[in-house]
Amino acid sequence: TQIDRSLNRQYGGWGRNGIGGEQSGSRLRHLYLRAHLYNDAELHDLALKGSAGFLNSIDPVWGGSYIASFPEGAEVPERFAALGAIPEKRILVQSNAITAFAIGYQHTGDEKYLAGIREIDRFLKNWMMADDGTFYTNQKSEPSRLPRGMSTYEYWALQSDRERRKYGTPPVDHAVYTDRNGEVISAYVLAYETTGNEDYLETATRAATTILDQRTRDAGWVVQATANDEVDSDARMRPLVTEEKPFLSAQAWFGSALLALYRATGDEHWLEAADRIGKATLNLLQDEKAGGFFATVPDATAAIIAPRKPLESNGTAASFYYDLWIYTKDDTYKSVSENAIRAVADPAIIRREGKITGEFAMALEKVTTAYVEFSIVGDTSHPNASALFEAGRDVFEPRKLLHYEAPGRYPDRGIPSMYICNPDMCSVPIENPADVKKQAAAFHGPAATL
Incomplete structure (x- = not known):
């Protein structure tokens, strides 16, 4: 409203x-x-x-x-x-x-x-664009x-x-912020999924690889900003802050970008990287008692002033953890999204934020209407597997989670097959890529079972 x-x-x-x-x-x-x-x-x-x-x-x-x-x-x-x-x-x-x-x-x-x-x-x-493929602010x-x-x-x-x-x-x-780059990467991935233009995917991949290589810390989180020669020469109102501590916005947005790359390519490398960020963020930024996430690691002032839990960053984190849970099936993540939403869903907070509530609204809609999972089971080197993946990529479904999956939940039928599921139901096994869009239409609305 x-x-x-x-x-x-x-x-x-x-x-x-x-x-x-x-x-x-x-x-x-x-x-x-x-x-x-x-x-x-x-x-x-x-x-x-x-x-x-x-x-x-x-x-x-x-x-x-x-x-x-x-x-x-x-x-x-x-x-x-x-x-x-x-x-x-x-x-x-x-x-x-x-x-x-x-x-x-x-x-x-x-x-x-x-x-x-x-x-x-x-x-x-x-x-x-910086020389390393990341983006200025x-x-x-x-x-x-x-x-x-x-x-x-x-x-x-x-x-x-x-x-x-x-x-x-x-x-x-010339400041390069990890959260803003996460947003750009996600946008380029969507452009690739929409157009099939490989250059857009390469642009997203290059920026994500640079951030992973240069900004990942030993504990698994990514730093928000680092110094560079160009920014040192900028005429700035205030100096660039390059604190060596995790910020929620960087973890949530960059983690979401990694999952977007996983959705677009099926490459497990991106899911594994997102999982590392997910676990590090839980360890360092989650409020274990009340749920939700702090903006950064609480310091000595936390005993006097309650650490901030930003609404929009918690919304982005809730979406990230919901998708991460469905992809990994790791129950460590099962209740994280709902807890994050509940932690900041105070009417006074939402009113105060005014128009800046889109990410929170997206997370709330996603959690209350449920995922639509597109799983491809079978030999991933088989031409039918990639054809099914491409057909799934072409479907417009904002809650879509597309990936390859090892046999277990679903059987290996000898030829790669797709299963489209939400908490209510699953499609019949889909072998023909031409049938994917028609089968996906049955999952158009919200799930009734949550």
């Missing part, structure tokens, strides 16, 4: 006058999920408006999505009139835009969404040589690379 109250039904998204790129990420995914679960045409149309709204936010010169834009017919504040947008380009907005376009294309097949993905990818590769709005009398909005309204470069280029904040 709180999310719906702030939904802009005229233009889509959650901005007052148009699309707010930071606001319309998890909430848009939640809107698509609800439309899917309840077969709600009105919610579906509103979600598509949100996806289409991101197209208006694209910079036609350098690509990438502005932080917010004003659609035709919207009331535009005078200072934004020259551009019709707010020009800062934050990394979160780019991952939200890729996700919006990928889901929009899955639902419509409209080529404009593929073009949108390419435009975000162009900006990220040209401006925001944002490009600021004001160029280095902006002349007196020209506003930043007039600068961004210039229609060519050459015109803009006369006045310099806006600086990039």
Whole structure:
């Protein structure tokens, strides 16, 4: 209800006058999920408006999505009139835009969404990618040589690379945050699943591999930020914090990205890495008495001031642990998601967070409507196994957990077969990849048994 109250039904998204790129990420995914679960045409149309709204936010010169834009017919504040947008380009907005376009294309097949993905990818590769394949945090709005009398909005309204470069280029904040990279990785994985473009998967894989190699600590968790030469040269309002301790947002988002890679590839390497992060986070950040997760490791002040349990990070963690439990069948994780939700589901906390409740809403919807598991059993080197996996990847199901599974729960029937299950029921064994989408349709709504 709180999310719906702030939904802009005229233009889509959650901005007052148009699309707010930071606001319309998890909430848009939640809107698509609800439309899917309840077969709600009105919610579906509103979600598509949100996806289409991101197209208006694209910079036609350098690509990438502005932080917010004003659609035709919207009331535009005078200072934004020259551009019709707010020009800062934050990394979160780019991952939200890729996700919006990928889901929009899955639902419509409209080529404009593929073009949108390419435009975000162009900006990220040209401006925001570090040499090791990870991503910087944002490009600021004001160029280095902006002349007196020209506003930043007039600068961004210039229609060519050459015109803009006369006045310099806006600086990039070269900090590389693990949680934000987790969001970008997940978005690129979804773009790969939607388009089949291997370059998007390679981009996600490279960033994830770098973070695993460079930021994993002996206890299994990943550090949120590390120093680099570029960020040392940035003009920053405050220095980059590179504390050697685990932060919940980094573990939850990067763990979720690893599970996205597992869903897209079936490669056990990603599941094993996610499992290590899952166990480390339980050991270090879980409140064993009351449930839920602290933002970071409690320190000496915890005896005086209760450590914070952030709503959205606990929502992301709840989704991560729910999926991890279903994939691993490790009952260590069985009640973690529900406990995390209960720990922060205080009406006063939710009201206080206002619009910043999308991840929590996604977790609540996922846990209360249940998973849809696509398991492929049999010889993974057999052509039918990969064909079934590809067919499962093509199905739009926001709760989908796709993987290969060793015989045990399901028999090896001699030819690789897929089983689609939720807590209520399972499909018949599926041998023909052409039958996957039809069988998956039976699992469209919420499960009745939880």
